[in-house]
Amino acid sequence: MKRVPALFALVFLIATGCAFADAGKPGRAAIASAHKLATDAGFEVLAEGGNAFDAAAAVAAALSVLEPQSSGIGGGGLFLLRRASDGKETMVDARETAPNAVDAKDYVDANGEANRDHSTNGPLSAAIPGEAAGIVWIAQKYGKLPLSKSLAPAIRLARDGFKPDSRFLGELAGRKDVIKRFPASTSLYLVDGEAPKEGWVFKTPDLARVLETIAAQGNDGFYKGEVARTLVDGVRAQGGRWTLDDLAGYQVKERVPLTVDYRGWHIVTAPPPSSGGVALAEILNILGGYDLSKYDRVHQIHLTVEAMRRAYRDRAAYLGDPDFVKMPIAELTSPLYAAGLRASIHPDKATPSDLLPGYMDTQQGTHTSHFSIIDKDGNLASGTQTVNLIFGSGFVVPGTGFVLNDEMDDFALVAGKPNAFGLVGNDNNAPGPRRRPLSSMSPSFVVGNDRIGVIGTPGGSRIITMVLEGILAFVGGEQPEKIVANPRYHHQYLPDVISAEKGAFTPDEIAALEAMGHKVSESERRWGFMNAVSWNSKTGEMHAASDPRGVSGSGEVR
Numbered sequence: 365m366k367r368v369p370a371l372f373a374l375v376f377l378i379a380t381g382c383a384f385a386d387a388g389k390p391g392r393a394a395i396a397s398a399h400k401l402a403t404d405a406g407f408e409v410l411a412e413g414g415n416a417f418d419a420a421a422a423v424a425a426a427l428s429v430l431e432p433q434s435s436g437i438g439g440g441g442l443f444l445l446r447r448a449s450d451g452k453e454t455m456v457d458a459r460e461t462a463p464n465a466v467d468a469k470d471y472v473d474a475n476g477e478a479n480r481d482h483s484t485n486g487p488l489s490a491a492i493p494g495e496a497a498g499i500v501w502i503a504q505k506y507g508k509l510p511l512s513k514s515l516a517p518a519i520r521l522a523r524d525g526f527k528p529d530s531r532f533l534g535e536l537a538g539r540k541d542v543i544k545r546f547p548a549s550t551s552l553y554l555v556d557g558e559a560p561k562e563g564w565v566f567k568t569p570d571l572a573r574v575l576e577t578i579a580a581q582g583n584d585g586f587y588k589g590e591v592a593r594t595l596v597d598g599v600r601a602q603g604g605r606w607t608l609d610d611l612a613g614y615q616v617k618e619r620v621p622l623t624v625d626y627r628g629w630h631i632v633t634a635p636p637p638s639s640g641g642v643a644l645a646e647i648l649n650i651l652g653g654y655d656l657s658k659y660d661r662v663h664q665i666h667l668t669v670e671a672m673r674r675a676y677r678d679r680a681a682y683l684g685d686p687d688f689v690k691m692p693i694a695e696l697t698s699p700l701y702a703a704g705l706r707a708s709i710h711p712d713k714a715t716p717s718d719l720l721p722g723y724m725d726t727q728q729g730t731h732t733s734h735f736s737i738i739d740k741d742g743n744l745a746s747g748t749q750t751v752n753l754i755f756g757s758g759f760v761v762p763g764t765g766f767v768l769n770d771e772m773d774d775f776a777l778v779a780g781k782p783n784a785f786g787l788v789g790n791d792n793n794a795p796g797p798r799r800r801p802l803s804s805m806s807p808s809f810v811v812g813n814d815r816i817g818v819i820g821t822p823g824g825s826r827i828i829t830m831v832l833e834g835i836l837a838f839v840g841g842e843q844p845e846k847i848v849a850n851p852r853y854h855h856q857y858l859p860d861v862i863s864a865e866k867g868a869f870t871p872d873e874i875a876a877l878e879a880m881g882h883k884v885s886e887s888e889r890r891w892g893f894m895n896a897v898s899w900n901s902k903t904g905e906m907h908a909a910s911d912p913r914g915v916s917g918s919g920e921v922r
């Protein structure tokens with residue numbers, strides 16, 4: 365009995381893999397990222413003979429320079445890759461790890477509550493970065509060009525500078541008070557102690573030097589030698605617990621992506637240490653039992669919300685770092701489990717969340733960055749990278765030119781107490797030496813008979829539901845330009861409310877959902893910064909689109 369689903373999955377993989385492999389080549393490339401100059405960096409290395417993986421390294425490194433509020437070599441990322449020549453799919457896990465000397469007591473105050481200052485600001489909040497190792501790994505293992513070529517655009521941007529957009533400047537102003545605590549952060553990001561104004565040229569010669577060292581020495585340029593010593597000395601001088609061994613011991617992990625079959629489509633997505641893939645699989649498996657096109661829009665929303673509610677409950681209960689905790693992934697992602705959850709959904713009535721076991725709460729985040737790439741040969745890269753909250757920890761080690769992450773806050777620092785996104789967890793996601801904190805980052809591929817989509821977004825705990833809505837829209841025939849712009853809604857179990865961007869629902873839809881027992885809370889704020897690309901192998905059509913919510917995003921086909 366146990367073998368049957370695995371056998372079906374294998375047959376399906378082979379079937380889609382063959383269709384995909386036989387589909388020819390796009391002949392052109394599509395790149396969408398959160399900054400036009402990062403998208404250009406990707407095309408620059410493609411023009412030099414690079415493939416999607418060289419382009420991924422170039423875009424990731426360029427975003428690290430252009431968007432320090434969102435991601436950078438002081439942070440980490442999850443990079444989903446598909447190599448066209450042999451169909452190999454992998455997730456390069458460059459998530460940060462807790463330092464060896466991590467002490468959970470650092471993050472708990474005298475009342476037993478989470479010490480949010482320690483987990484979100486300054487050196488104690490910073491985990492050992494994985495981004496640089498991820499970039500090096502992708503370029504050296506999957507790319508065709510030397511690292512010096514993939515990193516050249518980022519080095520140039522750091523050295524020559526660029527004019528930050530209004531989003532960068534606004535977010536910098538919002539984080540100013542924490543940045544002011546640290547002299548190197550102040551001199552890098554502030555002008556006369558204040559957030560700079562539009563027109564300011566942001567140069568980071570120190571970061572250019574670090575990137576040059578990585579370009580010359582690979583991993584050792586960041587994780588050993590002078591850069592490593594500078595980082596460790598700087599962190600320890602401010603009370604952090606990093607050691608040279610932490611940096612020298614950092615390892616990228618390649619993970620087998622999580623896959624789910626949804627009504628004839630094959631979704632490839634992020635396994636733990638992301639919670640995204642498991643939650644997406646649960647939701648899609650539940651929804652796969654309905655033909656949503658046969659339901660009116662209110663019932664489509666109702667069923668989707670009920671599926672979200674159930675998947676987010678499981679997130680808190682089960683997930684953590686796969687190298688340290690045993691998780692019932694096969695069970696959670698099995699269609700049989702989904703069938704049980706589906707049976708608990710009333711067709712016309714909301715299930716109050718407190719009738720389901722577990723707990724959760726939410727806030728939103730505007731950190732993190734996503735890029736999507738298809739190259740002319742059909743190689744795919746979907747990368748989501750982050751420093752966690754805006755400008756990460758706010759802490760720059762003197763002489764380095766980049767901000768460190770505050771990813772320690774993604775651990776369940778006090779079991780059952782919410783983090784910055786209101787997400788809770790238990791011991792499975794407790795901080796421990798060399799552990800990776802649970803993430804929501806969900807870089808994904810959507811593979812059909814003729815159409816392939818590459819998709820992802822930042823957005824904290826809402827990443828998963830945004831990616832879900834993007835996948836459903838793609839499966840429903842929409843193109844990236846519309847998908848990235850669609851208004852969004854979200855439910856994550858507790859608080860028991862559907863949060864929605866203004867315009868996601870009509871007044872009549874809100875009234876109908878409320879009559880079913882849902883609470884709806886509309887927000888003026890807009891969420892996410894989705895970047896998606898697609899290729900139709902039958903028509904040759906390619907699309908690349910960047911979320912209009914972003915200021916400098918760019919999606920292009922060349």
Ligand code: GLY
Binds near residue numbers: 750771774803804805
């Ligand atoms: N730091 C946000 C996430 O990884 O989900």
